[in-house]
Amino acid sequence: MKRLFTLIRVALKVNFGLSVLYHRVFRQKKDIWIGLVAVLILISIIPTIYGYLKLVEGIYSALKPVGQEQALLTFALLAGQFLILVFGLYYVVSAFYFSKDLDMLIPLPLKPFEVMLSKFIVILVNEYLTVLPIVAPVLVYFGILGKAGLSYWVNALIIYLLLPVIPLAIVSILVVGMMRVVNLSRKKDALIIVGSLLLIAASIGLQFVFGRSGRSQLDANAMVNFFTSPDSLLKRVGAGFPPSIWATKALAGGFSGPALLNLLIFAGTSLALFYGMLVTAEKLFYRGLVGIGEISGRRKALSQAEMSRLVSSGRRPVKAIFWREWRIMNRTPIFLLNGVLTVILIPILFIVMARSGTGDNAFILKALGSAKSVYVILASACFLLICGCLNGTSSSTFSREGGQFWMSKIIPVTPREQVMAKFLHSYLIALLGVCAGSVLLILVLHLKLAVCAAAIMFGLVGAAGMTALGMIIDLARPLLEWTNPQKAIKQNLNVLFSIFADLGILAVLGFFIRVLTKAGIRGNSILVLVFAVLILLSWLSYWFLLRMAAKRYREIEV
Amino acid sequence: MLELDHVSKSYNKGKVKAVDDLTLTVAPGEIFGFLGPNGAGKTTTIKMIVGLLRPDTGTVAVNGFDTQKDALKCKSITTYVPDYPAIYERLTGLEYLNFIGDVYGVLKKERLERIENWLEIFDLTQAVSSPIQSYSHGMKQKIVLIAALLPSPQVMVLDEPMVGLDPRASHHIKGLMREHCDQGKTLFFSTHIMEVAEKLCDRIGIINKGKLVACGTMDELRKLNAEQSLEHIFLDLTDK
Numbered sequence A: 001m002k003r004l005f006t007l008i009r010v011a012l013k014v015n016f017g018l019s020v021l022y023h024r025v026f027r028q029k030k031d032i033w034i035g036l037v038a039v040l041i042l043i044s045i046i047p048t049i050y051g052y053l054k055l056v057e058g059i060y061s062a063l064k065p066v067g068q069e070q071a072l073l074t075f076a077l078l079a080g081q082f083l084i085l086v087f088g089l090y091y092v093v094s095a096f097y098f099s100k101d102l103d104m105l106i107p108l109p110l111k112p113f114e115v116m117l118s119k120f121i122v123i124l125v126n127e128y129l130t131v132l133p134i135v136a137p138v139l140v141y142f143g144i145l146g147k148a149g150l151s152y153w154v155n156a157l158i159i160y161l162l163l164p165v166i167p168l169a170i171v172s173i174l175v176v177g178m179m180r181v182v183n184l185s186r187k188k189d190a191l192i193i194v195g196s197l198l199l200i201a202a203s204i205g206l207q208f209v210f211g212r213s214g215r216s217q218l219d220a221n222a223m224v225n226f227f228t229s230p231d232s233l234l235k236r237v238g239a240g241f242p243p244s245i246w247a248t249k250a251l252a253g254g255f256s257g258p259a260l261l262n263l264l265i266f267a268g269t270s271l272a273l274f275y276g277m278l279v280t281a282e283k284l285f286y287r288g289l290v291g292i293g294e295i296s297g298r299r300k301a302l303s304q305a306e307m308s309r310l311v312s313s314g315r316r317p318v319k320a321i322f323w324r325e326w327r328i329m330n331r332t333p334i335f336l337l338n339g340v341l342t343v344i345l346i347p348i349l350f351i352v353m354a355r356s357g358t359g360d361n362a363f364i365l366k367a368l369g370s371a372k373s374v375y376v377i378l379a380s381a382c383f384l385l386i387c388g389c390l391n392g393t394s395s396s397t398f399s400r401e402g403g404q405f406w407m408s409k410i411i412p413v414t415p416r417e418q419v420m421a422k423f424l425h426s427y428l429i430a431l432l433g434v435c436a437g438s439v440l441l442i443l444v445l446h447l448k449l450a451v452c453a454a455a456i457m458f459g460l461v462g463a464a465g466m467t468a469l470g471m472i473i474d475l476a477r478p479l480l481e482w483t484n485p486q487k488a489i490k491q492n493l494n495v496l497f498s499i500f501a502d503l504g505i506l507a508v509l510g511f512f513i514r515v516l517t518k519a520g521i522r523g524n525s526i527l528v529l530v531f532a533v534l535i536l537l538s539w540l541s542y543w544f545l546l547r548m549a550a551k552r553y554r555e556i557e558v
Numbered sequence B: 001m002l003e004l005d006h007v008s009k010s011y012n013k014g015k016v017k018a019v020d021d022l023t024l025t026v027a028p029g030e031i032f033g034f035l036g037p038n039g040a041g042k043t044t045t046i047k048m049i050v051g052l053l054r055p056d057t058g059t060v061a062v063n064g065f066d067t068q069k070d071a072l073k074c075k076s077i078t079t080y081v082p083d084y085p086a087i088y089e090r091l092t093g094l095e096y097l098n099f100i101g102d103v104y105g106v107l108k109k110e111r112l113e114r115i116e117n118w119l120e121i122f123d124l125t126q127a128v129s130s131p132i133q134s135y136s137h138g139m140k141q142k143i144v145l146i147a148a149l150l151p152s153p154q155v156m157v158l159d160e161p162m163v164g165l166d167p168r169a170s171h172h173i174k175g176l177m178r179e180h181c182d183q184g185k186t187l188f189f190s191t192h193i194m195e196v197a198e199k200l201c202d203r204i205g206i207i208n209k210g211k212l213v214a215c216g217t218m219d220e221l222r223k224l225n226a227e228q229s230l231e232h233i234f235l236d237l238t239d240k
Helices: A002-016 A018-027 A033-066 A070-097 A112-145 A150-162 A165-182 A188-221 A224-228 A232-238 A242-253 A257-289 A304-310 A317-331 A333-338 A340-356 A361-370 A373-389 A399-410 A415-443 A449-476 A485-489 A493-518 A523-555 B042-050 B071-077 B093-104 B108-121 B137-149 B167-182 B194-200 B218-225 B230-238
Strands: B002-011 B016-026 B031-035 B057-062 B078-081 B155-159 B186-190 B203-208 B211-216
Touching: A002 A112, A033 A070, A033 A112, A070 A112, A070 A165, A070 A188, A070 A242, A070 A257, A070 A333, A070 A485, A112 A150, A112 A165, A112 A257, A150 A242, A150 A257, A165 A188, A165 A257, A188 A333, A188 A340, A242 A257, A304 B093, A304 B108, A317 A333, A317 A415, A317 B093, A333 A340, A333 A485, A340 A373, A340 A415, A373 A415, A373 A449, A373 A493, A373 A523, A399 A485, A399 B078, A415 A449, A415 A523, A449 A493, A449 A523, A493 A523, B002 B042, B016 B042, B016 B057, B016 B203, B016 B211, B031 B042, B031 B167, B031 B194, B042 B057, B042 B078, B042 B155, B042 B186, B057 B071, B071 B078, B078 B137, B093 B108, B093 B137, B108 B137, B137 B155, B137 B167, B167 B186, B167 B194, B194 B230, B203 B218, B203 B230, B211 B218, B211 B230, B218 B230
Parallel strands: B031 B186, B031 B203, B078 B155, B155 B186
Antiparallel strands: B002 B016, B002 B057, B203 B211
């Protein structure tokens, strides 16, 4: 047991870089600004948290008179678990199979389940942080608004701690099973991507099915059931994932018999799945893991003609770096899943959620079809920008180089040229997202071609600025020391900052449009003004990026 | 030609002096061996030469160009082989060599000729179209060496290039190093293998705790300590 605890402690330290951070902040007195940034981030999210709490309060007040307030808890718990299910997949594949420390761990006298458990605990801790902003405010506020007693708070703590276990254990079992099969094949990378896509598709499909069933239930029983049955809405929400209903009932009932029974079912299911995962780990983990990183090359000499065809000529640095970026991104499963595949997935997710009628997206998409064309263009452009830019491609472009950044430092290519090539690559991925979004706007919403074309124009200009902005954020503080490619993109704070910055820009533009409208400016003039602002912002971001590149490439030491 | 003029580099806000006032010159056509115990400052020095680290004080010049002020000119005539072949594993060997050829601007005729020749010498012809990920440590080291030779640079800087190489590859690389310098080019490399340094180098520098404690030809070093083998000279000079 002591061995296991040591392993888990080391895994947590490595994952969060605690030892390195301690050394840099307290020993070397470097990176003290991290504390300042953390405080700034906390301050910056206060308005968001406040808005969220207001929303929770509003929903609570609306549901309380009809006895449906528990549905709020189910909503939050379900959202948290769904998030864990989808994000957990990336975390699990990457941590279980692509951490570089696995080569060091496998030869140690550790049992397979111990190694996997140490990784599992790291993901678990990450998931506590992931769902914290979604679930914790609801749990706390619900308790405060309902003047809950001690029993509520005890149960809330237990449920919060157990919350990620069920979805993570399910994902882990599926992934370990999948990798066992994948490892039998030579085309491992391709199978990993296909397998991961199938799991994502399954979770989206689940959402679709439950969304549909929920809607049909609402249609069938109309509003009668909604008001008469004390937990009908709760049932409808939780139908997608029963554990969230058990957890809700455990929370609402305190220390009463039925509540404790529900808590027992919730905890029992969590533990059973956890145990199932450990058994699976012991049996299958190493069989799927050992040799997964080994790729057998084809070992065939190229003919003179092939060689002559494949070898290029002369100096063409931008092209060379562009292709390097393209190949490495698309051949590393974790990067591919977060780049090209994400920009295609976002529009699909959007439409599935809208079609299933569970989210606000249905309303957004319906509204897009009925509003004035100026606003349809702007809203569509916003949608296209979300499709193209809310991925980690640009904001991890330097971090993804990791330990290989030394090559970018020594090659005789100016930082300006290197950054231009990287910009082209990231922008191309963003364009792919804009295209995927456009196809859906035309095919699903039947948007007029002229309107869509205008939105695409806005999207193209805006995407250039957002791509440059993402790169600026990553260049300011690239995360080059990682052992797990997941860290370079999914667990990279730069990606998060960039998403916040992009959303911030969209919010500011929204505010700008509102001000223009209130000032009585007519439709087309708004379009021209917004377009001009987008061009200016994009040009400024790109200009700043190029200027910054020369300085940062010189400063970054490896 | 490589010139280091009063170069210093420290870490931990000056508490750890990795390289301390280092001055040395490597002439064209010279193989310079850089020796020192672990942590003596060899890799830090090498990283400053190739521009991976900035010296706190002093200057490094390659063929008369300052590595900080004329970085691009220096880079276009220098290649580097690190102590660990951390390269783009997801590219094939040929894609990697093409990348290097593209950024250094090697023409197709020379590129084809050199790649084919060195792939043959290092026995990588069969593996060149496979991802580098599938290579052994030694094969990775060989592909990095070929990449460093490809632009036919004026100055080559190698950090422990023999590590991981089989005896045949080691033999070939020593021959190529000599050939490189016979063309009037410069080669600076670090090693822990005393025999290689003794036989291959025109001059040797020994660094200990960041300071250059000895520098000269084998004969000059022997006179310095009245010792016969480089191993004894090294042990004597670094045992302080």
